[in-house]
Amino acid sequence: AQSVAQPEDQVNVAEGNPLTVKCTYSVSGNPYLFWYVQYPNRGLQFLLKYITGDNLVKGSYGFEAEFNKSQTSFHLKKPSALVSDSALYFCAVRALFTGGYNKLIFGAGTRLAVHP
Amino acid sequence: SAVISQKPSRDICQRGTSLTIQCQVDSQVTMMFWYRQQPGQSLTLIATANQGSEATYESGFVIDKFPISRPNLTFSTLTVSNMSPEDSSIYLCSVPVLLPSPNEQFFGPGTRLTVL
Numbered sequence: 003a004q005s006v007a008q009p010e011d012q013v014n015v016a017e018g019n020p021l022t023v024k025c026t027y028s029v030s031g032n033p034y035l036f037w038y039v040q041y042p043n044r045g046l047q048f049l050l051k052y053i054t055g056d057n058l059v060k061g062s063y064g065f066e067a068e069f070n071k072s073q074t075s076f077h078l079k080k081p082s083a084l085v086s087d088s089a090l091y092f093c094a095v096r097a098l099f100t101g102g103y104n105k106l107i108f109g110a111g112t113r114l115a116v117h118p
Numbered sequence: 119s120a121v122i123s124q125k126p127s128r129d130i131c132q133r134g135t136s137l138t139i140q141c142q143v144d145s146q147v148t149m150m151f152w153y154r155q156q157p158g159q160s161l162t163l164i165a166t167a168n169q170g171s172e173a174t175y176e177s178g179f180v181i182d183k184f185p186i187s188r189p190n191l192t193f194s195t196l197t198v199s200n201m202s203p204e205d206s207s208i209y210l211c212s213v214p215v216l217l218p219s220p221n222e223q224f225f226g227p228g229t230r231l232t233v234l
Contacts, residue, residue, distance in 0.1 A: 046225040
């Protein structure tokens with residue numbers, strides 16, 4: 003089955019420290035991977051994506067993610083966390099289904115809490 | 119990037135009534151997606167709405183409960199019919215990005231529905 007797993011419900015980190023939000027996936031074929039962020043009472047905002055090319059992709063707000071094919075992972079990282087980074091983060095994969103149409107499958111989400 | 123607006127932004131409804139949610143996009147798009155985000159949960163795709171054809175519903179969602187209209191390339195509605203408290207969720211519409219990459223999706227701000 004095609005799926006996305008975010009093993010941590012919540013990640014706590016002190017401001018200024020590096021952060022990692024984990025994501026693993028299972029998909030047929032080449033994965034198209036995405037990270038979205040959801041701030042309170044707001045819709046989802048696109049952060050970054052991996053389609054092809056360099057395994058390390060850079061996105062908005064200083065975030066980056068590393069694609070690891072052997073580990074089927076796409077962890078989100080930031081060298082120095084800000085309190086304003088506190089939000090709900092979703093990993094997603096574009097999967098191909100029967101009939102030739104594809105759709106985004108979302109992980110359960112990880113709540114990031116950055117403490118001053 | 120596409121600008122997506124949704125109406126209403128939130129509503130509180132009584133059990134047994136219906137609510138129609140509107141989604142307006144500032145550019146023409148072939149496909150529009152409707153998602154549900156139940157409290158504390160991830161996003162689940164309800165249906166894909168193509169202009170000029172019937173919506174395609176995901177497993178667990180039926181047209182009688184969630185009728186969708188797609189009268190033109192910039193607008194869609196989702197109706198939540200005969201509501202129960204279990205329908206309390208955030209409902210989001212989404213459209214694919216066409217340029218430079220057809221793989222991303224933009225999301226509207228969501229409609230927060232509470233059913234009493």
